[in-house]
Amino acid sequence: MNPIYEAHQLSKQYRQIQALDNLDLTLMPGRLVGLLGPNGSGKTTLIKISAGLLTPTSGSVSIDGHTPGPATKAIVSYLPDRMALPSELSAADAVSMYADFFEDFDEVKAHTMLKDLKLSPSQRIGAMSKGTQEKVQLCLAMSRAAKLYLLDEPLGGVDPAAREYILATILRNYNEDAAVLFSTHLISDIEKVLDEVAVLQNGRLLLHDSVDHLREEKGMSVDEYFKEVFRC
Numbered sequence: 001m002n003p004i005y006e007a008h009q010l011s012k013q014y015r016q017i018q019a020l021d022n023l024d025l026t027l028m029p030g031r032l033v034g035l036l037g038p039n040g041s042g043k044t045t046l047i048k049i050s051a052g053l054l055t056p057t058s059g060s061v062s063i064d065g066h067t068p069g070p071a072t073k074a075i076v077s078y079l080p081d082r083m084a085l086p087s088e089l090s091a092a093d094a095v096s097m098y099a100d101f102f103e104d105f106d107e108v109k110a111h112t113m114l115k116d117l118k119l120s121p122s123q124r125i126g127a128m129s130k131g132t133q134e135k136v137q138l139c140l141a142m143s144r145a146a147k148l149y150l151l152d153e154p155l156g157g158v159d160p161a162a163r164e165y166i167l168a169t170i171l172r173n174y175n176e177d178a179a180v181l182f183s184t185h186l187i188s189d190i191e192k193v194l195d196e197v198a199v200l201q202n203g204r205l206l207l208h209d210s211v212d213h214l215r216e217e218k219g220m221s222v223d224e225y226f227k228e229v230f231r232c
């Protein structure tokens, strides 16, 4: 089986700040991977480069054999870390817009998810709370049948009751040949669903391992390991 995603010697420099530093990361299809790391470790930068929104200073990303760009936008479902939809649209308008943009978008699935999360399709996005906006964006991102999902903090502002549903939805909705790269600080909430973790520190890959192997080798949960390594 070929990797769906490969970052090779990836670096990103913003003036004096080295946000990514010669990072190599390979993701295989069918894996749900948590992208972890303290604030400022480079998670969003990695996701944005992979989504084709930022250009690396050096190194490369290959997604299903393509450099991030128009070809990868058709196979990558990206969930940004902040609201990216026009505020005047309603949730139903946003669903129609996604249906126009993405061939792999399942409109019925999106409406079912909105209903399950008790979101009003007619409410204007600009009038929604931050957590509600995040839920709408997640419904849209997970209603695509993509090969790679890049989810930047999908649970950040979501209440604990909805987190369970969202995690179950991520697990249920993604096609088993797809990979999911999922950045989060809510490690204890998600480690039970993850196959692997990739941990960033100062723009470098500190560790990339299966959750089972990490727990066995370190004798602790991923959450405990993270707190131990990054204790302030």
Ligand SMILES: Nc1ncnc2c1ncn2[C@@H]1O[C@H](COP(=O)(O)OP(=O)(O)OP(=O)(O)O)[C@@H](O)[C@H]1O
Pocket (backbone or CB within 6 Å): 014, 015, 017, 018, 019, 037, 038, 039, 040, 041, 042, 043, 044, 045, 046
């Ligand atoms: N547009 C920018 N201009 C300058 N520096 C930036 C910019 N965006 C990010 N950085 C810097 O790059 C580094 C990595 O930031 P990034 O947002 O990728 O980290 P992160 O791991 O996603 O952080 P968090 O967990 O806080 O969301 C940080 O030092 C940040 O200050």
